[in-house]
Amino acid sequence: MTDLTQLGVKDIRDGVAKGDFTAREVAESFNAAVAQAAALNAFIVTTPDHALAAADKVDAARASGEPLGKMAGVPIGMKDLFATHGVQTTAASHILEGFTPRYESTVSQKLWDAGAGMLGKLNLDQFAMGSSNETSYFGNVSSPWRKAGSNQPMSPGGSSGGSSSAVAARIAPAATGTDTGGSIRQPAAFTGICGIKPTYGRCSRWGIVAFASSLDQAGPMARSVEDCAIMLGAMAGFDPKDSTSLQMDVPDWEAALNSDLRGKKVGIPREYRMEGTDQAILDSWEQGKAWLKDAGAEIVDVSLPHTKYALPAYYIVAPAEASSNLARYDGVRYGLRDLPDGVGLQDMYAATRAAGFGDEVKRRILIGTYVLSAGFYDAYYTQAQKVRALVARDFERAFAECDVILAPTTPTASFPLGSMNEDPLTMYLNDVFAVPASLAGLPAMSVPATINADGLPLGLQLVGRPFDEQGVLNAGLAIQQRAGFTAKPEKWW
Amino acid sequence: MSVDKATVAKIASLARIRMDDAALERMVPELNGILQWVEQLGEVDVTGIEPMAAVIPNTLRLRDDVIDADPLTGGGRQGDVLANAPAAEHGFFGVPKVIE
Numbered sequence: 001m002t003d004l005t006q007l008g009v010k011d012i013r014d015g016v017a018k019g020d021f022t023a024r025e026v027a028e029s030f031n032a033a034v035a036q037a038a039a040l041n042a043f044i045v046t047t048p049d050h051a052l053a054a055a056d057k058v059d060a061a062r063a064s065g066e067p068l069g070k071m072a073g074v075p076i077g078m079k080d081l082f083a084t085h086g087v088q089t090t091a092a093s094h095i096l097e098g099f100t101p102r103y104e105s106t107v108s109q110k111l112w113d114a115g116a117g118m119l120g121k122l123n124l125d126q127f128a129m130g131s132s133n134e135t136s137y138f139g140n141v142s143s144p145w146r147k148a149g150s151n152q153p154m155s156p157g158g159s160s161g162g163s164s165s166a167v168a169a170r171i172a173p174a175a176t177g178t179d180t181g182g183s184i185r186q187p188a189a190f191t192g193i194c195g196i197k198p199t200y201g202r203c204s205r206w207g208i209v210a211f212a213s214s215l216d217q218a219g220p221m222a223r224s225v226e227d228c229a230i231m232l233g234a235m236a237g238f239d240p241k242d243s244t245s246l247q248m249d250v251p252d253w254e255a256a257l258n259s260d261l262r263g264k265k266v267g268i269p270r271e272y273r274m275e276g277t278d279q280a281i282l283d284s285w286e287q288g289k290a291w292l293k294d295a296g297a298e299i300v301d302v303s304l305p306h307t308k309y310a311l312p313a314y315y316i317v318a319p320a321e322a323s324s325n326l327a328r329y330d331g332v333r334y335g336l337r338d339l340p341d342g343v344g345l346q347d348m349y350a351a352t353r354a355a356g357f358g359d360e361v362k363r364r365i366l367i368g369t370y371v372l373s374a375g376f377y378d379a380y381y382t383q384a385q386k387v388r389a390l391v392a393r394d395f396e397r398a399f400a401e402c403d404v405i406l407a408p409t410t411p412t413a414s415f416p417l418g419s420m421n422e423d424p425l426t427m428y429l430n431d432v433f434a435v436p437a438s439l440a441g442l443p444a445m446s447v448p449a450t451i452n453a454d455g456l457p458l459g460l461q462l463v464g465r466p467f468d469e470q471g472v473l474n475a476g477l478a479i480q481q482r483a484g485f486t487a488k489p490e491k492w493w
Numbered sequence: 494m495s496v497d498k499a500t501v502a503k504i505a506s507l508a509r510i511r512m513d514d515a516a517l518e519r520m521v522p523e524l525n526g527i528l529q530w531v532e533q534l535g536e537v538d539v540t541g542i543e544p545m546a547a548v549i550p551n552t553l554r555l556r557d558d559v560i561d562a563d564p565l566t567g568g569g570r571q572g573d574v575l576a577n578a579p580a581a582e583h584g585f586f587g588v589p590k591v592i593e
Contacts, residue, residue, distance in 0.1 A: 102573035103565055200549045214546060241566060243553055312531040323508060330509070332586050337579035345591050350511035362510055366501065366520065367527055369508040376494070383534050385544030390537065392548060425526055441548030466549055 004029040005170045009074050009227035012173055016058060016073030023055035023062075023073030027117055030075045033171040034119050039493040042156075042166040044080050044138050045088055046120035051075040054117025061115075070234045072115030077166045077175035080121035081128055082108045082218075083207040087118075091209040092126045092136035095356025096335045105207025106239045107176065107218050114234035119172055122162030126358045127326065128183055128211045131430045132420060133161025135360040140417050143191055144169035144489035148455035151492075152416045157187030163221045164191040168489060174222035174231050178208060180215045181314050182409075182434025185446035188221055189409035189459025192448040192487060194476065195221040196228045199466050200441030201246035204239030212321035213244075215314075215438050225447060225477040229253040232469065248467065256470055259478040262296030266475065267402030271307035272433060277411040280452040285408050288449060288460045288479060292406060295478035302398040302405065306390045310436040313391065315428060316371050316384035317439070322361075323368025329356060363424060392440040399465045404475045408433050409446040409459035433461060443469045447476045448485040457487065494532070495525045 004026050007015065016023050031048040058073045083089045083101035090096040104112075112118075126135040132155040133141040143156035143165055156165040160177035164187035167175050177184035179197035188195030196219050203218040210216060220231035233253050239245040268289065273282070289299050331337035331352030338351040357365070371380035398405065410430060420427050437444040443466070446459040460479055464472035496504070498517050501524060505512045512520070561567030571584055580587035 099577050102570075102576050201551060214548065240554070240556065241563060244547070244549075244551060246549070246551065247554075306537065309534055309537055312534050315527065316531055316534070327509075331579060332588055333574075334577035335579070339589060343589065345589050346509070347511075348589055349509040350506075353509055354511040357510065362512075363520070363523060363527075365508050365510065366504050366524060370496070370500075370504050370524070370528075373504070373507065379494075379535075380531065382544050383537075383539065384531075385546060386539035386542045387534050387537050388548075389542050389545035390539070392545060423526065424523060425530055439548070 005033045007173060008223050009071065009174050009230050012074045013072055013230070016062065017068055023058040024052065026073055027051040027055035027075045030119055030172060037169060037171045037493050040142050040144060040165050040169055041139050042123055042141055042162040042169070042171065043077070043120040044090060044092065044123050047087055047118050050087070051117040051119050054112065054115070058115050069113065069115030070230060071111060074115070074173055075117045075119050076111065077120060077122045077163055077172040078108055078118050079124055079160055079163050079176045079178060081124060081178055081209045082176060084108055084118065084121065087121060089121065089209070091128070092124045092138055093356065093358065093361070094137045094336060095329045095352070097137070099335050103207060106204035106241060107208065107235050110237065111234055116234070122166060122175055124162055125159035127209065127322070127361050128159035128178055128180055129322070129360050129364055130158040131182070131186055131427050132417065133158040134417060134421065135358050137358060141165050142417065143414055144493065145191060145414060145456055146489070146492065154414045154456070155190065155417050157190035157414065159183040160187045160221060164188055164193060167191070167193045167221050167223060169493065174220055174227055176218060176235070177221045178216055178218050179438065180211050181318060181438045182431035184219045184221060185409050185434050185444060185459070185461060186431060188446040190414040190457065192457030192485065193221060193223050194225055194228050194445065194447050195219060196232060196445040196469065196472065197443065198232060198236060198469050199246070199443045201244050202236045202469070204242040204245050206239055206241040210325040212318040213325060214321060215318060225473055225480050226254065226257060228445070229257055229473050251470060253470055253473055257477055258474050259295055259481055261292060261475060261478055264297045264404065265300050265402040266292045266297045267300055267302035267398050267405045269302050269304045269307065269398065269405060269407055271304050272407045274411065274432065277408065278413065278452070281408045281411060281458055284449040284458050284460060288406050291479050291482035292475060294482060300402050302401055304394040304398055304436065306387065306394050307436055309387050310391045310439055311428065311432050313384040313387040314435045314439060315367070316380050317388060319364040319368035320372050320381050321368070323365045323372065326361070326365055329353060360424070388439045391436055395440045395442060404471045405463040406475070407461045407463065409461040413452050413454065413456040413458055437463045442466060443472045445472045445476050447479050449479065449483050450485065451487050494528060496521060496528065
């Protein structure tokens with residue numbers, strides 16, 4: 001029999017529906033692969049029973065001739081930022097260690113309703129703050145990829161690093177991610193997989209541990225554009241419990257996939273040619289243009305003049321929102337409590353938060369508190385919100401001249417774990433190409449393009465108009481078909 | 494603008510994060526590095542630009558004015574609400590004494 005763990009979402013769903021194999025066989029194969037992959041540290045907890053129970057339900061439904069869901073029989077990894085009923089949900093933090101929600105996030109519920117099952121809760125950067133998966137309380141995640149001829153552990157990217165590592169290692173066919181400033185796209189690029197952040201509001205934020213509420217957006221991570229389209233269709237949809245949820249129909253993205261780009265214009269933003277970008281990345285960008293041209297698109301130059309200011313604006317807006325969102329962790333209602341002898345309530349808060357948050361989280365809370373404090377609010381926060389408006393306006397103008405934008409996802413390939421920890425700023429710069437689309441709330445995707453001289457994957461990014469996930473997916477598909485990316489990490493775990 | 498140790502101590506106290514001297518010392522250059530870097534935003538001409546809070550045009554909805562319109566977020570779930578509390582007593586969250 002074929003090794004079921006090599007299959008993606010579509011092949012599993014279709015194979016289960018046709019009866020080529022059972023959902024239970026799929027779940028058992030992936031549960032076994034997960035159990036053997038502890039060295040990646042991709043999961044914080046594993047939930048093999050959840051995957052089996054969901055699979056049995058699908059097999060029973062098929063046996064009795066009931067219609068099967070969009071994700072029927074597909075076991076997935078769930079980023080540990082989504083609240084899951086009865087399963088510990090930590091955001092990779094100590095402060096939420098042991099927190100066991102009594103409710104289910106909307107996105108995870110929709111996936112279970114569509115017939116998916118859960119292999120476990122995936123590791124991530126603590127509270128989704130990080131770009132290398134080195135800020136988790138539960139340890140670093142290792143990428144399955146290594147430089148040719150080296151044993152050095154490499155970063156899977158972040159914050160959805162458990163997701164990217166698991167999908168690239170084929171211990172999960174797909175996983176959920178969340179993207180606040182690149183946290184789906186950058187890890188996808190680092191590990192040679194696909195990931196799409198939809199338009200802000202497409203996926204409900206209800207039950208997702210909040211980082212920066214005006215930016216946070218969930219999305220799928222999988223090994224093909226088709227698989228992303230299927231899974232996004234199961235995750236998206238209006239939710240009255242999220243006040244920023246889009247009250248719009250969810251198109252059938254999978255059915256409308258079409259890589260014929262004749263009549264489409266692809267914009268190349270000239271400001272994305274930045275110093276410090278690897279030559280191999282610039283070369284893959286050129287290659288990407290040629291692929292899209294081959295698919296029938298016309299390539300046009302566009303300008304996004306405020307690109308260089310997007311990242312500093314993000315590092316005011318996101319920490320400001322985080323400092324407010326993370327005020328809820330106080331040792332009273334859930335999670336950790338540190339109550340030194342004889343202290344009062346205020347000292348309990350301070351001790352709990354000191355013990356429960358990691359360094360990067362503290363750093364961002366302090367920055368956020370500072371930029372929102374009296375006397376600095378206008379100079380920092382209001383100014384950043386105005387720059388955000390300009391970044392969004394740049395895109396609006398560019399989309400008057402093109403249908404989709406092509407850019408690199410990251411300025412470099414993955415780097416060794418531990419090699420970027422000297423200065424927080426160096427790490428932040430990794431998201432320089434990803435953050436502008438986040439600030440503007442636009443749908444954006446990373447698809448694998450090629451591997452570099454070290455044997456590490458490189459991704460290309462597509463950014464679309466608001467609500468035009470289809471345009472992004474279609475251009476992604478055109479690249480996928482031409483890139484023929486079949487490289488796999490060699491199994492060492 | 495840059496911050497000194499006293500300012501960082503003030504911010505940490507506002508954010509309710511206990512930090513000892515060594516932690517404060519370590520944080521000062523890190524915060525200053527980030528603050529100096531974000532200062533480039535001052536170069537941007539923002540004349541006439543409204544600060545953006547919501548990126549995708551949307552209107553805030555009102556929920557139906559009925560009790561427990563959504564049972565998940567409605568009332569009557571005291572047990573669920575208290576289930577993860579580090580100290581729950583008599584149906585309440587327990588905290589250290591706040592009034593002498």
